[in-house]
Amino acid sequence: MNIMRTIRVALRALSRNKMRSFLTALGIIIGVGAVIAMVSIGQGAKSNVEKRFESMGTNLLFVHAGSRSFRGRHGGGGTYQNLTPNDAKAILERADAVEYVSPNVSTRAQVIYGNKNWNTSIQGAGENYTKIRNWRVEEGIFFDEQMVKSGQKVAVLGSEVSENLFEGADPIGQIIRIKKIPFSVIGVLETKGEAGGWHSRDDMIVIPYTTAQRRLVGRPDRVSSIDISAVSAAKTAEATEQIEEILRIQHKIAPGAEDDFHVRNMADVAESFAESTKTLTFLLGGIASVSLLVGGIGIMNIMLVSVTERIREIGIRMSVGARERDILFQFLAEAIVLSLLGGILGIILGIGGSRLIARIAGWQTLVSMGSIALAFLFAGSVGVFFGFYPARKASKLDPIEALRYE
Amino acid sequence: MENNNLIQLENIKKIYKVGETQVNALKGVSSAIKGGDFVAIMGPSGSGKSTLMNIIGCLDRPTEGKYLLEGEEVSTLDKNKLARIRNKKIGFVFQTFNLLARTTALENTELPLMYSNVPRKKTRDLAYKALSLVGLEGRELHRTNQLSGGEQQRAAIARALVNNPSLILADEPTGNLDTKTGKEIIDIFKKLNEGKHITVILVTHEQEIAQIAHRRIHLRDGQIIKEEHA
Numbered sequence: 001m002n003i004m005r006t007i008r009v010a011l012r013a014l015s016r017n018k019m020r021s022f023l024t025a026l027g028i029i030i031g032v033g034a035v036i037a038m039v040s041i042g043q044g045a046k047s048n049v050e051k052r053f054e055s056m057g058t059n060l061l062f063v064h065a066g067s068r069s070f071r072g073r074h075g076g077g078g079t080y081q082n083l084t085p086n087d088a089k090a091i092l093e094r095a096d097a098v099e100y101v102s103p104n105v106s107t108r109a110q111v112i113y114g115n116k117n118w119n120t121s122i123q124g125a126g127e128n129y130t131k132i133r134n135w136r137v138e139e140g141i142f143f144d145e146q147m148v149k150s151g152q153k154v155a156v157l158g159s160e161v162s163e164n165l166f167e168g169a170d171p172i173g174q175i176i177r178i179k180k181i182p183f184s185v186i187g188v189l190e191t192k193g194e195a196g197g198w199h200s201r202d203d204m205i206v207i208p209y210t211t212a213q214r215r216l217v218g219r220p221d222r223v224s225s226i227d228i229s230a231v232s233a234a235k236t237a238e239a240t241e242q243i244e245e246i247l248r249i250q251h252k253i254a255p256g257a258e259d260d261f262h263v264r265n266m267a268d269v270a271e272s273f274a275e276s277t278k279t280l281t282f283l284l285g286g287i288a289s290v291s292l293l294v295g296g297i298g299i300m301n302i303m304l305v306s307v308t309e310r311i312r313e314i315g316i317r318m319s320v321g322a323r324e325r326d327i328l329f330q331f332l333a334e335a336i337v338l339s340l341l342g343g344i345l346g347i348i349l350g351i352g353g354s355r356l357i358a359r360i361a362g363w364q365t366l367v368s369m370g371s372i373a374l375a376f377l378f379a380g381s382v383g384v385f386f387g388f389y390p391a392r393k394a395s396k397l398d399p400i401e402a403l404r405y406e
Numbered sequence: 407m408e409n410n411n412l413i414q415l416e417n418i419k420k421i422y423k424v425g426e427t428q429v430n431a432l433k434g435v436s437s438a439i440k441g442g443d444f445v446a447i448m449g450p451s452g453s454g455k456s457t458l459m460n461i462i463g464c465l466d467r468p469t470e471g472k473y474l475l476e477g478e479e480v481s482t483l484d485k486n487k488l489a490r491i492r493n494k495k496i497g498f499v500f501q502t503f504n505l506l507a508r509t510t511a512l513e514n515t516e517l518p519l520m521y522s523n524v525p526r527k528k529t530r531d532l533a534y535k536a537l538s539l540v541g542l543e544g545r546e547l548h549r550t551n552q553l554s555g556g557e558q559q560r561a562a563i564a565r566a567l568v569n570n571p572s573l574i575l576a577d578e579p580t581g582n583l584d585t586k587t588g589k590e591i592i593d594i595f596k597k598l599n600e601g602k603h604i605t606v607i608l609v610t611h612e613q614e615i616a617q618i619a620h621r622r623i624h625l626r627d628g629q630i631i632k633e634e635h636a
Contacts, residue, residue: 005520016508316504319465320518320565321493323486399465403504 010333013306021338024302027295028342028382029349032375034288036350036367037357042281044358044365049277053270055134055192058233059099060266063087063226063243082260085209087250088126088226095242097235102126103223105212111205112177113165120161121204122178124212125227130189132229140172140187143208151210156187160202181215183207236265289378295342296382303335303390314394315402328395335387336380343379347372411474412441412572412605413462418471418481420457420628431457432468433628441572442603444596446616449625455609456577458625462607463496463575464488476572493521497566501578503558505550511537511561512546518569536564540594556587563594573605574598580615592618 014021065082088103105124110117123129127145130137143154155176162171171185192201213220230239240263247261307314314327322330350372354365420432432454439445449455460466461473464480467488473481480491497518498504505514515533524532537546540560550558559579566574576595580588592615599606608619616622617636624632 002523009520312504313506316506317517317521318489319463319492319498319504321489321521321569323489323521325486326521400460403465403500 006329006333007337009330010337013330013334014338017306020302024298025338025342025345027298028292028339028379029295029346031288031292031295031382032343032346032379033349033353034291035285035375035378036347036371037353037365038284038288039281039371040350040354040365040367041357041363042277042284043368043371044354044363045280046274046277047366048364049270049273053266053273058266058270059230059236060132061228061230061236061239061243062264063091063228063247063261064264065224065261082251083223083226084221085223087247088223090246090250091226091228091243094246095239097230097239097242098228099231100126100128100132100229102129102132102227103209104129104225104227105209105217105223106225107212107216109179109216111161111165112180113174116165118161118164120158122212122216123204123206124209124216124223125206126209128229129206129227132227135192136190137187138190139170140185142187142206148208148210151208151214153181153183153211153215154186154207155183156189156206157185158189158200158202158204158206159191160200161205162188178205178207179216230265233267236267240265292378292382296339296386299335299339299383300386300390303331303387304393306334307331307390307394310394311397311402311405314397315399315405318397318399319403324395327397328391331391331394332384332387335391336383339379339383339387340376343376346379347375350375410440411438412443412476413437413439414472414474415462416472416474418458418461418468418473420454420461420466421469431628432461434471435625435628435630436471437623437630437633439605439607441605442599444599444606444608444618444620446608446610446619446622447625448609448611448616448622450611452627453625454628455625457628459575459577459607459609462573463498464491489521493518494569495572497563497569497571497574499559499562499566499574499576499579501581503550503555503562503582505558505561505565508549508551510547510549511542511553511557511564514550514561515546515564515568517565522569532568533564536568537561539567539598540564554587555583556590559583559587559591560594563591563598567598567602567604571604573607575607575609577609578611579608580610580612588612588615 063083085103088101091098092101102125107122108119109122110119127143127148129135130142137156138159140156142156143152147154155178157165157171165171165176166174171188174185175182176185177183189202189206209223213222228239228243230236243263244259248259251260253259317327351367354367357363358365415435415437418432418435419430422429422431435458447455447458457466461468464475465488468481471481472479475491475495480488483491506517512533515536516529519529519532534546537543540563542557542560542564545553545557550561553561574595579595580591583591595606595608596618598604608615610616620636622634623630
C-alpha cells in the first residue's frame, strides 16, 4: 500500500473510535502543550535578560570592593569599603581603554514630597553615570561635573519615583526631602522598565556621589562601587586588565597576594544570567517532557488494545495479500497520525497556554519556531517509538490463527 | 502433462507440535488439480481438510512434500512471497464471511487491490464490476452489518474474485446460510467456474452441494481415501 492510502486507512480506523482516539491523543496534546508553554517561559526570561543587558550597554564594567572569592566563598560587593574616589580618578587618568568612570555610593532612604512618602534606592553617582548606563534624561538635565565637585543637593528621579511623588505634575524645580535633607529636582530619567520580575530600575533617585557621601552615608572618603565604560565592547577585556593593574598599585597589593576588589564586566554578568535562564529552560522543558513520555505510553497501551481487538481484521487483510510490512505500517501510521494530530493540537494549546501565563503571571513568554518544530518532531518520534512495538506484534501474527480468532 | 496442472501436490505432510505431542494433520497427500476444474474436498472434522486448504491457499507451508502452483514451487517461499501469491492468484471465501466490520461492501471488495497498488480509480471500477457480477448491484455502499448473510457471502465472493485469481478456495461457504441462499451461492461459484474458467475448490460436508463439483476428493485421517469424478 502506498503512503497516502495507509494514512487514509489509519484516519478511518481512528475516526471509528473518536472518543478513544481523542483521549489517547490528549496525553500528547497536554505533553506537547506543556513543553511549549514551559519552554516559552524559559525563553521569555532569556530574551528579557538579553534585552536588559543590551539596554545597559555591553561595554559596561563594575568594580566592587572585596575579593571575588574569600576563603572559597563569594564575598558580596561592598564587604569592605575600600574603594575611594581617588581610585576612580586613577582609573580614568591611566587606563586608556576606559572612557568614563562614575564612583557610586548607594543607600536606601525615605523620600518626602509634600504629603507623599516613598522609600527608594538612592544612587550617588558621577556626572557620567547616564553615559555609562546608556540612559537618557527624559526631562530637565543631569548634574554636571561642577555640581558633583561642589556636592550640590540636586536629584534626578527615576520615572517611577517621579510618578509616585508627583503623580503627573512637573517635578522639575521642586524640592524633595531625602532623609529630611532638601534636594531640588533637576531631571527625570527615561523609563527602563522592569525586567523579569526583578526590582524596577526606575524606582531610584540619582544624586551626586559627593553629596551622598557627605549628607547621607557620612563617609566622604569611600565609594561602594565604580561604574566604568570601556571605549568599546571589544575593549572590555583590555580595560579589565588595566583597571586591575591600576587598583593593585593604588591599594598597594603585593605581587601574589589576593585582590581586595573585583572587576566584573557586563558580558560576564550577562553570561551568568544566560546560563541560569538556560538551566531554567531545560528544567521546565524536562519536566514537561515527562508528560509527553506518559502520553506516549498511553498511545502504546491503546495500540496494544487495538491490535488485540482487530486480530480478525489483521487475519482478513493477510489472507487477501497484506504483507508483514503492510500491517506494520498500518498500525504504525495510526500511532503516528494520532501523535501528530495530538502534536498540532498541543502546539495550539501551548501557544494559548503561554499567552495565558504571560497575562496572568505577568511574565514575558516567548514561543519560538524552534520549540514548535522540536515539540512536533518529538511528538512524531513518540508515535514511532511507542507505536512500533504494537505494530510489530500485529505484523507477526499468524494468518491462520488470526482468522480463527474470536 | 505437468504444465496443465494448476495445482500439483506431492506427498504433502503437515505435523503440528502441541506441547510434547505431535499431531500428524496430513500424512502424505498427493494430487493434481487442472486449471478450470471444480473440486469438492470432503471429509469429517479432523480429517485434515482445513490444513490442506490452508496449504493450498498459501496461508501455511507443508512440513514435508512439494506443492507446485502454476508450475512454481511455493512450499519453500517466505511469508512475504506467499502473501504476494495469495494476493495475485488466490481468492478466499470463508464460512463466517470474514468481512471487515463497519465497512461497506465496496471497501471490502477493494481490499485485495489496495495491497497490489492498483490505482484508485481502477480499484473502484474493478470492485463495482465484481460486485455486480455476484448480484450486489445497488448494494455497494451498504455496510456489512446492513447486509443479509447471503449478501455478505456475495460480497466475500466479490472480494475473492476482484483481483482476477486463478483459484478460488471456499471453506464451507454455505455453512452459515439457509438451504435456499446456500444454493444461490453455489450457483455463483458454478457461474464463475463455467463463465470465467476460474478453478474452484470447495470444502464441504454436504453431499448435495458436493454433487455440483466435477470432482470430489474424500479425506480421512490426513489421507485421501477416495476420489470421484462426475
